[in-house]
Amino acid sequence: MMNTSDIDFSNTSTRFHFIGIGGISMSGLAELLLSEGFKVSGSDSHQSELTDSLIKMGARISFPQKADNITDDIDVVVYTAAIHEDNPELMEVRKRTLPAFTRAEFLGRIMTLYRVSVAVAGTHGKTTTTSMLSEILLKAGTDPTLSIGGILPSIGGNFRVGSKDFFVTEACEYTNSFLSFAPNIALILNVEADHLDFFKDLDDIRSSFHKFAALLPDDGCLIINGATDGIKTVTEGLSSRIVTFGPDKGSDYYPEDISNDDNACATFTLCHGDEKLGKVQLKVPGLHNVENACAAAAAAVEMGIDTNIILGALGSFGGTERRFQYKGSFNGVTVVDDYAHHPSEIKATLSTAQNCTHKNLWVVFQPHTYTRTKALLPEFAEALSHADNVVLADIYAARETDNLGISSRTLADEISKSGHNAWYFGSFEEIEKFLSKNLIHGDLLITMGAGDVYKIGDDLLKK
Numbered sequence: 001m002m003n004t005s006d007i008d009f010s011n012t013s014t015r016f017h018f019i020g021i022g023g024i025s026m027s028g029l030a031e032l033l034l035s036e037g038f039k040v041s042g043s044d045s046h047q048s049e050l051t052d053s054l055i056k057m058g059a060r061i062s063f064p065q066k067a068d069n070i071t072d073d074i075d076v077v078v079y080t081a082a083i084h085e086d087n088p089e090l091m092e093v094r095k096r097t098l099p100a101f102t103r104a105e106f107l108g109r110i111m112t113l114y115r116v117s118v119a120v121a122g123t124h125g126k127t128t129t130t131s132m133l134s135e136i137l138l139k140a141g142t143d144p145t146l147s148i149g150g151i152l153p154s155i156g157g158n159f160r161v162g163s164k165d166f167f168v169t170e171a172c173e174y175t176n177s178f179l180s181f182a183p184n185i186a187l188i189l190n191v192e193a194d195h196l197d198f199f200k201d202l203d204d205i206r207s208s209f210h211k212f213a214a215l216l217p218d219d220g221c222l223i224i225n226g227a228t229d230g231i232k233t234v235t236e237g238l239s240s241r242i243v244t245f246g247p248d249k250g251s252d253y254y255p256e257d258i259s260n261d262d263n264a265c266a267t268f269t270l271c272h273g274d275e276k277l278g279k280v281q282l283k284v285p286g287l288h289n290v291e292n293a294c295a296a297a298a299a300a301v302e303m304g305i306d307t308n309i310i311l312g313a314l315g316s317f318g319g320t321e322r323r324f325q326y327k328g329s330f331n332g333v334t335v336v337d338d339y340a341h342h343p344s345e346i347k348a349t350l351s352t353a354q355n356c357t358h359k360n361l362w363v364v365f366q367p368h369t370y371t372r373t374k375a376l377l378p379e380f381a382e383a384l385s386h387a388d389n390v391v392l393a394d395i396y397a398a399r400e401t402d403n404l405g406i407s408s409r410t411l412a413d414e415i416s417k418s419g420h421n422a423w424y425f426g427s428f429e430e431i432e433k434f435l436s437k438n439l440i441h442g443d444l445l446i447t448m449g450a451g452d453v454y455k456i457g458d459d460l461l462k463k
Helices: 024-035 049-057 088-096 103-111 126-139 174-180 202-213 231-235 288-302 307-316 343-354 370-375 377-384 408-417 428-438 454-462
Strands: 015-019 039-043 060-062 076-079 100-102 116-121 145-152 157-160 166-170 185-188 221-225 241-245 253-260 265-272 275-285 325-330 333-338 361-365 389-392 421-424 444-448
Touching: 015 024, 015 088, 024 039, 024 049, 024 103, 024 145, 024 157, 039 049, 049 060, 076 088, 076 103, 088 100, 100 103, 103 166, 103 174, 116 126, 116 202, 126 145, 126 166, 126 288, 126 307, 174 202, 185 202, 185 288, 202 231, 221 231, 221 288, 241 253, 241 288, 253 288, 265 288, 275 288, 275 307, 288 307, 288 343, 325 454, 333 454, 343 361, 343 377, 343 444, 361 428, 370 377, 370 408, 377 408, 389 408, 389 428, 408 421, 428 454, 444 454
Parallel strands: 015 039, 015 076, 039 060, 076 100, 116 166, 116 185, 145 166, 185 221, 221 241, 333 444, 361 389, 361 444, 389 421
Antiparallel strands: 145 157, 253 265, 265 275, 325 333
């Protein structure tokens, strides 16, 4: 297999073929190449708005995936992690010995084309922090290229093609994919147990984050949460500069004088060492977003952005979709949707909710993957017990099959053991009927999870 460093990005006649081009990240990379004048083809299992948009830009896209789509004019192939070796196109690529790269490998090569590349990593908070930093760079007029894991309203999507100065992307640790990246600046927001279908344990995860940090060049910069448990394991032996952010003065960047409004949005003074940089008034709720803002600010300062622009951009940031997103109300019930699918994220979301005016706090939670649910069952039960009432939907399998003997009913029983209200229903329709009968004026309903649980709130708002 050819190394990504051997890709000739100076030759716009090169044709890149994307297997799974309709994915949100893959489509962004294809858009970037099209905007630079490269030839792009691709395939997917079905047509979508993303594939329609790429076709309008000049991409040649085939449906479904089949060996015949690998034509003689293809020079480089990019495929997603969801594509298996028995995929007919990938099998044909292997047969022809065409250079083929995973999305992460290819994204890592793209990063080397920019003056400054920033990778935002961590167990959680990546999308919000990446979006905050993106908002700062946009307000500063830097024309950044952006790859975000969620929809950022100010760019109307998750990907933005800009100049060759700044590139900002999320960096996911799952399957060690972020080890293919090439950042100048790396952020590590937190390091906790997750993705235990791939990692052995927390020590294995820390080792992975250490390898990620070690990718930085000697003149690079690691920005890491100073409160990270086991931080020395992650930072040991690094040659790059290390900057910390965190909840208190023990870190280089930290907040002071935190106060919250009626919507749980914080106002605080951003500090760097002994210097007070200025006041930030967030529009996004939750104390976890104070730390995310400090992380984004630290990165922006390292990138040379003016402090006043940083403070103003953080204050105007309105959030991304599915991050404590207000969806509407019906019969006096407020509906919020949130992507939280890890116990720490759930705790942060429910802590935010407690600071919002409401009578009863209801959570409809859809666990994400059997492995995560089984590995962290007690932690999920404890985190969810901070709601007044919990309704469990079936586990969203994602990449897995049910062979672990775990179910949402198990989680409901675990929550009930501690004396808290928990119900399990086998369909969204049953959940919607139950909620319609039991929600009262003044209640707050949060649909929560990384799957399609948001549809429940959407359906209730239509009634």
